Amino acid sequence: MAVQVRVPTILRSYTGGSKVVEGVGDTLAALFIDIDSRFPGLRGRLIADAGELHRFVNIYVNDEDVRFLGGLDAKIADGDNVTILPAVAGGCAVMPATSGV
Amino acid sequence: MRFDSLMDSVGRTPLVGLPRLSPSPDVRLWAKLEQDNPTGSIKDRAALWMITDGEKRGLLTPGATVLEPTSGNTGISLAMVCRQRGYRLICVMPENTSTERRQLLTMWGAEIVYSSATGGSNEAVAVAKRLAAEHPDWVMLYQYGNPANAQAHYETTGPELLEDLPSITHFVAGLGTTGTLMGTGRFLRERVQGIRIIAAEPRYGEIVYGLRNIDEGFIPELYDESVLTTRISVGPKESLRRTRQMVEEEGIFAGISTGCILHAALIEADKCVRAGQRADIAIVVCDGGWKYLSTGAYAGTLEEAEAALEGQLWA
Numbered sequence: 001m002a003v004q005v006r007v008p009t010i011l012r013s014y015t016g017g018s019k020v021v022e023g024v025g026d027t028l029a030a031l032f033i034d035i036d037s038r039f040p041g042l043r044g045r046l047i048a049d050a051g052e053l054h055r056f057v058n059i060y061v062n063d064e065d066v067r068f069l070g071g072l073d074a075k076i077a078d079g080d081n082v083t084i085l086p087a088v089a090g091g092c093a094v095m096p097a098t099s100g101v
Numbered sequence: 102m103r104f105d106s107l108m109d110s111v112g113r114t115p116l117v118g119l120p121r122l123s124p125s126p127d128v129r130l131w132a133k134l135e136q137d138n139p140t141g142s143i144k145d146r147a148a149l150w151m152i153t154d155g156e157k158r159g160l161l162t163p164g165a166t167v168l169e170p171t172s173g174n175t176g177i178s179l180a181m182v183c184r185q186r187g188y189r190l191i192c193v194m195p196e197n198t199s200t201e202r203r204q205l206l207t208m209w210g211a212e213i214v215y216s217s218a219t220g221g222s223n224e225a226v227a228v229a230k231r232l233a234a235e236h237p238d239w240v241m242l243y244q245y246g247n248p249a250n251a252q253a254h255y256e257t258t259g260p261e262l263l264e265d266l267p268s269i270t271h272f273v274a275g276l277g278t279t280g281t282l283m284g285t286g287r288f289l290r291e292r293v294q295g296i297r298i299i300a301a302e303p304r305y306g307e308i309v310y311g312l313r314n315i316d317e318g319f320i321p322e323l324y325d326e327s328v329l330t331t332r333i334s335v336g337p338k339e340s341l342r343r344t345r346q347m348v349e350e351e352g353i354f355a356g357i358s359t360g361c362i363l364h365a366a367l368i369e370a371d372k373c374v375r376a377g378q379r380a381d382i383a384i385v386v387c388d389g390g391w392k393y394l395s396t397g398a399y400a401g402t403l404e405e406a407e408a409a410l411e412g413q414l415w416a
Binding site: 011045054055058060063064067068083085086087088 | 309316
């Protein structure tokens with residue numbers, strides 16, 4: 001078993017268009033190294049030069065923001081779901097179409 | 102309760118127990134009913150505080166023009182306050198905003214400037230910033246970066262919660278401008294040892310995240326990660342399911358962002374039950390469901406409602 005990682009549209013150029021990729025690793029950092037071996041360049045878009053998560057990238061393990069779980073040191077287990085999302089202006093802002101707060 | 106004017110009645114909203122949604126007698130949920138504010142949302146607090154702060158700092162003088170990127174509750178709240186105080190309000194919003202929204206804002210007295218539909222909210226913020234630069238006499242209150250937004254909650258929402266629920270252990274609210282979480286969170290952290298401040302973050306459809314580049318991302322200037330205990334991402338399906346549960350089980354007809362918050366609160370409540378800890382969890386009901394009827398959120402199956410929300414900023 002492995003960890004499923006959901007990749008946002010803007011980063012799918014690194015995954016050959018795949019929405020979901022699989023990887024292994026005990027921590028988020030190890031998982032990204034594993035994934036980068038098959039999808040080179042992806043890791044470089046998630047991690048900034050200083051070795052920290054990119055400011056405008058949000059990553060969730062089982063729906064919880066990893067910045068509150070130890071960041072790149074966050075523990076990962078088989079069967080976990082990892083979601084990558086870009087930071088956007090949402091919430092009580094401006095909404096297209098018919099909805100919003 | 103008697104007030105000198107509508108604006109004097111902002112805040113002091115009821116806190117009601119959610120006995121049917123609470124998982125046990127020791128782990129209880131409480132809802133702060135912000136739809137009881139004058140224009141029907143929690144944004145009345147931020148709008149009133151930002152306008153009053155602008156007056157105190159001399160930015161707003163009689164007849165001033167206020168500018169803000171919003172087609173949501175903040176726009177409605179600002180329109181109400183601006184009309185009462187004699188200011189002109191211009192709201193910048195994407196051109197595909199619903200007719201219902203435009204009517205509401207126009208009714209309360211706002212003027213509308215459109216930004217391109219494809220640029221979404223990032224573009225509306227950019228257009229507003231450009232207009233502000235072109236018109237130095239216009240005042241952009243900018244809810245994402247205006248400390249008075251968070252201060253409203255530090256001075257009102259926080260104290261009200263602590264007064265009504267001294268045994269509070271958790272506060273759960275939505276993450277938009279971050280004003281509610283930052284202000285209320287800071288107040289409670291200073292006074293309640295071990296308080297958990299939980300952000301419920303709406304997760305939208307893919308179109309909403311369709312930026313050209315990661316570097317074009319946006320984080321509200323008000324956001325301070327250290328105020329939060331954690332941040333939970335909640336998708337449209339869970340948010341819709343919980344929004345319906347709220348009205349079916351507790352009789353509270355709320356907007357969809359409240360379902361998002363309730364979902365995060367129930368995750369925390371479940372952790373407490375399993376750990377055998379007592380908890381008093383306060384959640385925010387941001388607004389009523391009226392403005393979202395046309396989204397289809399309350400009709401048909403959950404799958405149909407979810408499909409209808411695809412591509413929309415529903416919270």
